[in-house]
Amino acid sequence: MTNYYRMTIKKRSKRKTIVLVMICFMGILSLMPMLDRDDRREGASGPRAASEPGAAKDEFTEATEQAGNEILAGDSGVDALLFKEGVVQKGDTVMTLLGDFFSPAEIISLARECEEIFSLSRICAGHAFAITTQGDDFHGFEYEISAAEKLRILKAEEGFQVERAPIEYDVRTERVSGVITSNLYAAVDAAGESPELAVRLAEIFAWDIDFIRDIREGDTFTVLAEKRSRDGQPAGYGRILAAMFINQGQVYKGFLFETAEGQAHFYDENGRSMRKAFLKTPLDFARITSGFSRKRFHPVLGVNRPHLGTDYAAPTGTPIKSVGDGVITVLTRNNASGNYITIRHNNSYETSYLHMSRFASGLKRGSRVRQGQVIGYVGQTGWATGPHVCFRMKKNGQHINPVKLKTPPAEGVPQDRREAFTGLVSHLTTTLEQDTSQTAEAAQRQAVPAL
Structure with missing residues (x-):
């Protein structure tokens, strides 16, 4: 397994530093009587000796004390946090990942605590993980369940703190458009996007368009999609906020809208659900x-x-x-x-x-x-x-x-949410319908403000 280590706090040689600071203080103290005698020789007009109560300290003493305090404050005896990051390999289990810190019995106990949140038996090869240690002691463990969510385990005073947490991304919204010359995959690739976007687009219109039989050369698509990045690197797509596909002259639009129950679905511009009783085909592309x-x-x-x-x-x-x-x-x-x-x-x-x-x-x-x-x-x-x-x-x-087969759509936007839906459609349609007559050569991405 390939791992790397990243230190968040640089360790210092504590004992050596403290000894040096103490030697400096002892040296200064030994010079105090001589400095005091010299001051008295200068007479009453000279500055008061540093050893006298309320007297000002010389610059060297102040600097030395300040440095000593900073070093001692930094050297509190707390070990640095060390992060070990990697990717789960084939054959890895929670026992192999955490076996250096816990006995088999302790890992079984940990697995029981995690069961209701996420079963540790579901840890899969290819997923990223991170282990945090403090000295030789376990501090925390994170495992990326999916592109959107991670499992977080932290050592507590008694047992563990276990939770699911969202994976944080930098997100921007972009308008992507293209023209079909042979198939949807090729058109999405020509627009500079990944196959994932083609699959997501096909899923939105899967109830209305058979992407195997129906698409023709000259059909066009436009998508308002969230693009994610982590640490400056692309990390796939977030939500598709709206999409339009013109198939043989017929315009299809879909808008993502969240109901009062917190469920997000795609609806056409009239509030009818894009989802129907049956998909057009059992395969995305064939x-x-x-x-x-x-x-x-x-x-x-x-x-x-x-x-x-x-x-x-x-x-x-x-x-x-x-x-x-x-x-x-x-x-x-x-x-x-x-x-x-x-x-x-x-x-x-x-x-x-x-x-x-x-x-x-x-x-x-x-x-x-x-x-x-x-x-x-x-x-x-x-x-x-x-x-x-x-x-x-x-x-x-x-x-x-x-x-x-023609089947009716599922339930549409609830009546009490129609006003909010209409406002969203009006806002997104302006961007979605820009330059719908673009040619394949001109159908390039255009950045839009985050929504």
Whole structure:
């Protein structure tokens, strides 16, 4: 493991310094009688001796005493705080990270104290951590749970103080825009941004735009996004405050708005929720290799038969998401479908995801899943000629074409929050709609004041 140490207080050689200060004082005291005799020889007009009560001290004595006091104040006997920072490596556990300071029994006790805040068994490789010591004693431990939050453990008089704390970033808001020439990833990259922004943008409009089938050359996007940095280094994106996507001439807008309950969701300019009952597709980006058909030539069996789903081709291991909230009713494998999952969403709808390479960990029959949750990964199990997912949907027990499904949106902005929402939309729209006719070459980032 690669670690480095950073001292916050420089250690001094305390005993040596104190001895030197005391020698200086003893030397000064030994000179006092001679200085006093010399002053008396000068007569009454000379300055009073420093040894007399109320007399002014000479400059050397004052400077020496002041320096001594500063050194002694700095050398209080308190050991320096030492920070050990690093990244959790594969195979590391809380026992390996803190084993130099605590016995196994003490670590078990610490784990119990942390359980309600964050289970120490969930410490993962690749996450940053920091250990603070004072001398040979443990002082504190921090572990970055996610990009937004960290676990903080501090030694207390009795036991430990355990809490979750936000990770602090420097944040600025920027306007980012681009033009589609081939796909969304390429357009975001051309705008100088990371793939994360493409994924976030696709998630906002996932209920209205199929980013596999619908986007065209010349489509445009604009985003008002928070960009974060730590210690002067880029650290990803914060919130997306507003976004606009023009797809085949149709304008879609989304505005982030927090309800009175503290829940933040995206709504269109009229206050309707962007979220609908089902996502358009179970993959963020892929291509359709075979659509819904009552009669299709089967590439493996070599005969015509119904294809009651939509095939999305993607590299093996691509995450597959549930298109809606629901309960897993089937999680199994067979010769034809390979690894597959069926989810019941309500009394009317159910969806199936076939040919997975593997299931997401922790899932089983009866598990509840939420919309957008990863349930498995693209594969080539069963009767398949290449890695893909066959996505199927039933309504009232009958197979339907999911591409043509239209579902109503979720609940919109509450009436008592409409005025605040309208003000926010008016404020953000002015910036969002600037220069919407920009070409791909001119669609560059423009900084805007923090909101």
